[in-house]
Amino acid sequence: MYSDLLHALPNVVAFANFAALVIGVLAGIVVGAMPGLSATMAISVLVPFTFGLDPLVALGLMAGIYNGAMYGGAIPAVLLRIPGTPAAVATTFDGYPMAQKGEGGFALQVAVVSSSIGGIASAFALMLLAPPLSKVTLLFGPSEVFWVAVFGLCSIIFLLGGNPVKGLISACFGVFVSVVGSDPIFGTDRYTFGQLELLDGIHIVILLVGLYALPPVIDLLETPLKTDTSNSDKLGTEPIWRTLPRMLRFWKTWLRSAAIGIWIGILPGAGGSMAAFMSYNEARRTSKTPNTWGNGEPEGIAASETANNADTASALIPALTLGIPGTAVAAVMLGGLLVHGLQPGPMLFRDNPDIVFGFMWQFLFGAILLVFLGGSLATNSFAKLLKLPRPLLGSVIIVLMLIGVYSIHGPMFDVYLMLGFGAVGYLMDKLKFPLPPVVLGLILGSFAEENLRLALRIGRGDWSVLFANTTSQILVLMTVAVIVGPIIKRRYFNKSANGPDEKA
Amino acid sequence: MKRYLITVAVAAFASGAAVAQDYPAKPIEIIVGYSAGGGTDVMARTVGKFLEEALGGASVVVKNMPGAGGQIGFTEVAGAKPDGYTLGTFNLPAALALTYDRAADYDVSSYTYLANFVEDPNTIVVAASSEFETLEAFLEAAKADPGAITVGLSSLGGNDHFGANMMAAASGAEFTLVPFKGAAMARTALMGGHVAAGTMALSQTTSFQEELRVLAVLAEERSAFRPDVPTAKELGYDVQMSSLRGIVAPAGLDPEIAAKLRDALTAVNEMPAFQEMMAEQGNPIAFVAGDAFAEIAQAQNDVARSIWEETPWK
Numbered sequence: 001m002y003s004d005l006l007h008a009l010p011n012v013v014a015f016a017n018f019a020a021l022v023i024g025v026l027a028g029i030v031v032g033a034m035p036g037l038s039a040t041m042a043i044s045v046l047v048p049f050t051f052g053l054d055p056l057v058a059l060g061l062m063a064g065i066y067n068g069a070m071y072g073g074a075i076p077a078v079l080l081r082i083p084g085t086p087a088a089v090a091t092t093f094d095g096y097p098m099a100q101k102g103e104g105g106f107a108l109q110v111a112v113v114s115s116s117i118g119g120i121a122s123a124f125a126l127m128l129l130a131p132p133l134s135k136v137t138l139l140f141g142p143s144e145v146f147w148v149a150v151f152g153l154c155s156i157i158f159l160l161g162g163n164p165v166k167g168l169i170s171a172c173f174g175v176f177v178s179v180v181g182s183d184p185i186f187g188t189d190r191y192t193f194g195q196l197e198l199l200d201g202i203h204i205v206i207l208l209v210g211l212y213a214l215p216p217v218i219d220l221l222e223t224p225l226k227t228d229t230s231n232s233d234k235l236g237t238e239p240i241w242r243t244l245p246r247m248l249r250f251w252k253t254w255l256r257s258a259a260i261g262i263w264i265g266i267l268p269g270a271g272g273s274m275a276a277f278m279s280y281n282e283a284r285r286t287s288k289t290p291n292t293w294g295n296g297e298p299e300g301i302a303a304s305e306t307a308n309n310a311d312t313a314s315a316l317i318p319a320l321t322l323g324i325p326g327t328a329v330a331a332v333m334l335g336g337l338l339v340h341g342l343q344p345g346p347m348l349f350r351d352n353p354d355i356v357f358g359f360m361w362q363f364l365f366g367a368i369l370l371v372f373l374g375g376s377l378a379t380n381s382f383a384k385l386l387k388l389p390r391p392l393l394g395s396v397i398i399v400l401m402l403i404g405v406y407s408i409h410g411p412m413f414d415v416y417l418m419l420g421f422g423a424v425g426y427l428m429d430k431l432k433f434p435l436p437p438v439v440l441g442l443i444l445g446s447f448a449e450e451n452l453r454l455a456l457r458i459g460r461g462d463w464s465v466l467f468a469n470t471t472s473q474i475l476v477l478m479t480v481a482v483i484v485g486p487i488i489k490r491r492y493f494n495k496s497a498n499g500p501d502e503k504a
Numbered sequence: 505m506k507r508y509l510i511t512v513a514v515a516a517f518a519s520g521a522a523v524a525q526d527y528p529a530k531p532i533e534i535i536v537g538y539s540a541g542g543g544t545d546v547m548a549r550t551v552g553k554f555l556e557e558a559l560g561g562a563s564v565v566v567k568n569m570p571g572a573g574g575q576i577g578f579t580e581v582a583g584a585k586p587d588g589y590t591l592g593t594f595n596l597p598a599a600l601a602l603t604y605d606r607a608a609d610y611d612v613s614s615y616t617y618l619a620n621f622v623e624d625p626n627t628i629v630v631a632a633s634s635e636f637e638t639l640e641a642f643l644e645a646a647k648a649d650p651g652a653i654t655v656g657l658s659s660l661g662g663n664d665h666f667g668a669n670m671m672a673a674a675s676g677a678e679f680t681l682v683p684f685k686g687a688a689m690a691r692t693a694l695m696g697g698h699v700a701a702g703t704m705a706l707s708q709t710t711s712f713q714e715e716l717r718v719l720a721v722l723a724e725e726r727s728a729f730r731p732d733v734p735t736a737k738e739l740g741y742d743v744q745m746s747s748l749r750g751i752v753a754p755a756g757l758d759p760e761i762a763a764k765l766r767d768a769l770t771a772v773n774e775m776p777a778f779q780e781m782m783a784e785q786g787n788p789i790a791f792v793a794g795d796a797f798a799e800i801a802q803a804q805n806d807v808a809r810s811i812w813e814e815t816p817w818k
Contacts, residue, residue, distance in 0.1 A: 141698030185683055186660060186818035187573075187605060194607075196579070199572035341539070347692055409570065450685060457682045458654050458699065 004349075005127060008357035011056060012365065020057040021362055024064020025369050031065065032072020034393070035082045037216055039069035043332045044208040045397065047339060048404035055340040055352075059359045060366075062336055066329060067366040070272060070309045071115035071374050074301070078107045087272030087308040090280040094293065094300035101296055109243050112374040114254065114302040118309030119367025121258035122265065126313040126320075127360045129266075133321040134349040140322065142454035143466045147475035148324055149448035155267060155482045156440050159274070164486075166433045173424075174441020177202055184450040185457070197413045205335045206405055206414050207442055210421025212328070213401050215429045218422075221394045240371070250302040253283045257303045261310025266317050267326060272308040279307035309370075313363040320344050320356060324447065328436040331443055339408075524760035527588055531563040534751070535584075535592040537577020537599075539570040543707075546785055547622055547749050548593045551769070554778045558768040573659075575602050582610035586754040588761040591618070596748040597804040601661040604812040612805040616757040617798040619769040620750030621782070623790030624705040625723035626667035628736070631694055632717050634701075639719040639739050642701065646677035655679040656690035656699035660817040661808075664690070667703040667722050667745035669811055674741040691716075705747050706730060707786050722746070729788060748790075748804070750797060766793050 011017060031042040042065050050058030073088030078095035091111060098107040140148070153175075157167040180191045181201030192198040257279035264275040283303035284293045293300050315330040323344035325331040334344055342348060348356050405418045428435060452466075459465025467473060532555075536548045545568060552564040569577040578599050581592030594615065603611050628639055636642040646653040657664040660683045672679055682699050684690040687708050694702045695715050706727055709716050720736040721727055722745045736743045751769060753762065772778055773791040782789055792800060 138692065138696040141693060141696055182572075184685055188818055189606065196572045196576050199575070200570075341542070343686075343688055345692065347688060454682055454684065457680065460651060460680055 002127075002131060004353040005131070005357045005360070008354045009361055011354055012060075012358045012361040014056075016054065017056045017060050017358070017362075018365070020053075020060035021064045021366055022369060022373070024061040025068040025366055025373050026064075027061075028065035028068020028070075029072035029075075029370075029374050030068075032069030032084045032088075033075040034072075034388075035076050035080075035084050037220075037397075038085045038212070039066050040208070040328045040332055041212045041216055042069060043329065043336070044205060044212050045400050045404055047205050047332065047336045048209075048407050049400075050336060051339060051407065055342065055355050056358050056362070058336060058340065059333075059355070060362045062333055063359065063362040064366045064369075066312050066333075067115075067119050067309065067363065067370055068374070070119070070312060071112055071305065071370055073308075074111035074115070074305055075108065078104055078111065078301070085272070087276050088304070089273060090276040090304035090308075091301055093280070093304075094295070094297045097294070097296035098298065098301075103296065103298075106243055106246075107296075107298065107301055109240050110247055110250075110298045110301045111305045112371060113240075113244065113247055114250070114257075114305040115309040115374070116367050116370040117254050118258050118261055118306035119312060119370060120364060121306075122262055122310045122313035123360060123364035123367055125262045126317055126363060127357075129314075130317050130320055130360070131349060133317065134346045137321045138346045139471070142451040142458060143468065144471045144475065145322070145324075146448055146451040146455055146466065147472050147479065148318075148322060149444040149451065151475055151479045151482065152324055152326070152440060152444045153437075153448070154479050156437050158482055158486050159267070162432075162434060167437050170428065170433050170435065171437035171441040171445075174438040174443075175445030176441075177207060177438075178442045178445035178449070184446070185453050195413070197409075197411055201446070202417065202442070203408060203414065204331065204439075204442060205339070205408055206418045207421050208328075208332050208335065208439060209401050209405055210418040211425035211428075211435055211438060212332075213397065214419070214422025215426040217394045217397050217401075218426055219429070220390050220397075247298070247302070250299050252286075253279075253299050253302050254306050256282060256286075257306035258310045261307035262314040264307070265311030265314030265326065272311050272327075275307040275311045276304040279303045309367065313360070316359075316363075320348060321346065325440070325443060328439045331439050334443075524758055524764060527761050527764060528559055528562040530589060531565050532559075532588070533590050534564060534566050535577050535581050535590065536566055536568050537570065537574030537580075537593065537595075538568065540568050543785075543787075544574075544593050544595060544749055547782075547787060548751075550778065550781050550785070551621060551751060551772060554772040554775055555768055557775075558771040559764075573602060574598060575606075575608060578602070579609050581752065582614035582754060584754045586616065586756040586758070588753065588757060588765065591751055591753050591765075594620075594748075594750050594752040594801075596620075596663075596750075596801060597666060597745075597808050598662050598747075600801065600805045601666075601808040601812075604808055605661050605816075605818050612801055614755050615752040615801075616755055616762050617794065617801055618751045618753055618762065618765050619773070619791065619793040620748050620797045620800065621773070621789060621791060622749040622787045623746050624707045624748075624788055625721045625727060625744075625746040626663055626703050627706050627709060627721050627733070628671060628701060628703060628719045629694070629709055630701045630717050630719060631697060632715050633697070634717060636701070636719065637717075639734075639736065639741075642719055643675045643677045646672075646679060647675070650678035651680045653677070653679050653701060654682050654699040656693050656702045656704075657681055657683045658687035658690050658704060659683050659685070663705065663745050663747045664703045665817065666807060666811055667743070669815065670743045670745055670807075671703070671722070671736070671741065674736075674743045703745075706733075707788065710786055727788060729786070745807075748800065750792075769793060 031037045043062050073083055073085030074091045076082045076084045077088040077091040078099050081092045081096040083089045083092055095107045153171055157171050158164050182189055182199050260279040261275040280303045284290055315327045319325040319330040319334050325334050342352055405415050455465055534548050534552050536545045538544045548566050552566050556562055556564050569580055584590035600612055602608055630636050655668050668679055687704050690702055693699050706721055709718055718733045721733050722736050722743050726735055770793055
């Protein structure tokens, strides 16, 4: 089972594939460092451009960007108290005070080492768990897949934190979009208005680009960012090999945060920022000196940054084995796989072992590269990135979006559709409706519908087929727990358990 | 007036002949109604590559116009100018089945049928772990409890579906049809034991010989790829269904250009390098050119229509 893993290795270190990874990590750090630009956005803009590329080159870019962006977010978080990505919010708590004390350099080094450790742990989790899981998922028939989809939808609505009603409305919008096109069984047209372009439904990449790339760009142009770069001038950078021994005392935090990040990643719905918050809170709770936290405790950065990188590869475990993405980023990556004709699911591991295992190696190497690329050499220059003129940046991204979406199929119709989704996304953003439920609603909604109908056909119309076996029953229980859990928690503990705004 | 007409006719004939002689004077486009990388696309690119050679250094470009189950591409070819510079891939029975279950801007008469290359027969297939060792045992079970046997299809209105319907009609068995999204999904469900059988094309089963047991091929003769598998006809059920992929042009193509293209495609088929490449891709070749191809299309059209009339699937 794991021999394929070794077999895929030589290909990954081939020049083009490795270069893609390096470029991806660098681009990811840049994107992550730009407040407002997230990994999801960068990858969704990238996906249409990867059509003509070798699959491993394309996937290497994506894996690199994902890993890089999760660390890149820490740069402005530390220097400016502006989280570059939503997952870096918890990094600001201790990162900024450290920068004020003139320890910004050390803070960034802790962030990069922790990010790297989180990423490595996550890549190992993916390598070890996905292959055996892919065998088991053959046993997932239509009724089980239906419940996985329902579970995913419920968890993204209820676990996201914030307002479940808004989450529900977002998810409903996504499910509605999934209904457009010919229905999965009979091929009856739904909401197509006679347009052949709509018969296949709305391409996920069109929705993603519109929803995830346009609102931040508008935001970028709307608010001129006043960058106080005084902290980046007094980084106090020492070579990373000299600071490393001072970090070794974080080993417990590293382990705990990596485990939290991996677990959150596997869970559908939650993402990097939830992992970062949970692990920050956990680390603070168990700390011997909780009162130094929030005033520049490097261990806080370690906790947050380890966790937000530890969910990267593990988020792909359900995506690659079941074809069900747990996070928006994983959904975009699935879009990238589909563009290359790689259908996620148990057959992927059999038909394209070199690609799927190569992809896992790329996650591992991407995480390792992070230390070298994001470490001592580049951190200084990345801080200067924040001085780039934002209108220039915004217009470049818009051009890339238009070209990218046009190149998926060719018709201008797709471009208009993307702009339409962009407008919707912008409004949702302003009204504080979460975006991930839309994406997962689109994907999981069609999964749920198709598999429900298939299951009922197999069961000849008898609904009990949905509860007929243990796997289904367990999934039903998990779904109920996800819905009821937060309600009970709120009632009995009455804590202000308001989670973070999820965006990554 | 009469003289004028004759002049016009002669001029038209002469110019037609001149056009045919010059053909091809510019790049030829083959429109594929599916995404790059799929079976039909790979066939179009392989044929295109060798067609360039057969036409004496012409340039052949493949253009993918995926969408609506191939309908966007089929419609584009039917509506193109019949000048020999727009050709298209044609999938039977899918292309014609589409004309029944939704509004389409073309029908069987919208094309000049040039040549069919691939014929991939459908099968009756079960998982290797299945209790059914023979077609007879399988059909007995389907007759004993009508509807209890689930059959996974790649979609409704395709050759999988028609094959299952024809098998049911020939044997008097009754199946519950479960249309998945594509052949790969149907195969995964079959291997996972979620449906009892499938009717997928033989090429879909070849790399899964350990996991799947093919009970019969729905073809006139045994397949060269699986000579060990009997035909349904041998077993007493004269059912034939397959997926065909060929090259067509819009209707009204100048007969001389059509003849030139047919000859070139026949020459392509005779090239050993082409045969080798197609075999490597697992494409069973059943080369049929011209009128014989048009007859097959007509026959497939009749099958689709009669199934649609008897048991409409939507």
